[in-house]
Amino acid sequence: QSVLTQSPSASGTPGQRITMSCSGSSSNIGTKAVHWYQLVSGTAPNLVIYNNDRRPSGVPDRFSGSKSGTSASLAISGLQSEDEADYYCASWDDSLNGPVFGGGTKLTVL
Amino acid sequence: QLQLQESGPGLVKPSETLSLTCTVSGNSVSDYSYYWGWIRQPPGKGLEWIGTIYYKGSTYYNPSLQSRVTMSVDMSKNQFSLKLSAVTAADAAVYYCGRRPNWNYVFDNWGQGTQVSVSS
Numbered sequence: 001q002s003v004l005t006q007s008p009s010a011s012g013t014p015g016q017r018i019t020m021s022c023s024g025s026s027s028n029i030g031t032k033a034v035h036w037y038q039l040v041s042g043t044a045p046n047l048v049i050y051n052n053d054r055r056p057s058g059v060p061d062r063f064s065g066s067k068s069g070t071s072a073s074l075a076i077s078g079l080q081s082e083d084e085a086d087y088y089c090a091s092w093d094d095s096l097n098g099p100v101f102g103g104g105t106k107l108t109v110l
Numbered sequence: 111q112l113q114l115q116e117s118g119p120g121l122v123k124p125s126e127t128l129s130l131t132c133t134v135s136g137n138s139v140s141d142y143s144y145y146w147g148w149i150r151q152p153p154g155k156g157l158e159w160i161g162t163i164y165y166k167g168s169t170y171y172n173p174s175l176q177s178r179v180t181m182s183v184d185m186s187k188n189q190f191s192l193k194l195s196a197v198t199a200a201d202a203a204v205y206y207c208g209r210r211p212n213w214n215y216v217f218d219n220w221g222q223g224t225q226v227s228v229s230s
Contacts, residue, residue: 002156035216037157044114044222045206051214088157092215098172099149099215101157 003028004089006102013110017077020105022089024070028100032092034072036065039086039104048087049074076107084109112136114207114221121227122201128194128226132207139188140165145210146190147217148181150203158203162210163190202228 005023012018022034036049047056049065052072062083064075072091076083089102118130132146139146147162161171163181171179180193194201204225208217 032215042222045208045220047216047218050216050218056218090157090216096159096172098159098162098170099217100159101149103156 002103003093003096003100004091004102006087006089006105008103009106009108011108011110012076012079014079014081016079017075018079018107019073019075020087020107022072022074022102024072024091024100026070027095028070028091028093029067029072030070031094034065034067035090036063036074037088037090038083039088045088079109081109083107112209112219114209114219116205116207116221116224118205118224118226120225121229122197123230124198124228125196128192128197128201128228130192130205130207130224130226131189132191132221133187133189134209135188137209138185139183139190140185143212145212146183147208147210148192148205149208149217149220150205151223152200152203160192160194160205164212197228199228202226 010020033051038046038048048063052067053065062078086104088104093100113135115133122128145162148160163169178195183190204223206223208220210217
């Protein structure tokens with residue numbers, strides 16, 4: 001049972017815009033930043049959004065993030081086949097004194 | 111360019127100790143700007159933080175694993191390590207090592223992960 005809650009799946013067609021959500025509590029998302037990782041099996045997890053809405057260098061501006069209260073969202077516009085992956089949200093939890101993660105959203109590009 | 115590479119046995123027997131090493135290149139584990147940590151992903155499940163270490167030896171463990179986890183840093187080899195004792199089938203997972211800047215609560219770079227199975 002993950003501390004942060006994500007929908008298990010999302011899908012879209014090439015060129016489409018999709019969003020996925022992440023829900024937490026006052027001990028994590030409510031007071032700390034949210035980060036998003038892209039995971040493809042056999043490769044290193046890739047940080048695509050940090051501090052709610054910041055993009056690391058090299059991440060396309062098709063990726064955007066937002067946070068409101070104890071929830072956050074990741075949006076991907078102009079969906080491409082290479083975006084097919086598992087996406088995990090993360091935050092810091094004051095109760096744990098460490099990072100917590102969502103259960104992941106599997107994105108399928110149809 | 112920063113690279114992290116996990117290494118260790120892919121199979122551990124129940125009740126034994128899992129030992130993994132993360133070799134860092136492109137950054138020094140003694141860089142005061144960073145913490146180093148371990149995260150795992152059991153099959154079909156989400157990510158779970160195991161623990162974090164600072165080069166001076168400070169360690170921070172997930173309370174759910176604290177009694178079985180030991181992390182250490184070897185500055186001479188630019189590596190840090192994880193030991194997890196008394197493993198069970200529940201410890202089977204892909205284990206990742208990662209780097210966390212001391213100015214942010216995010217692991218910004220990870221290794222590609224290493225699969226660990228638990229079986230007799």
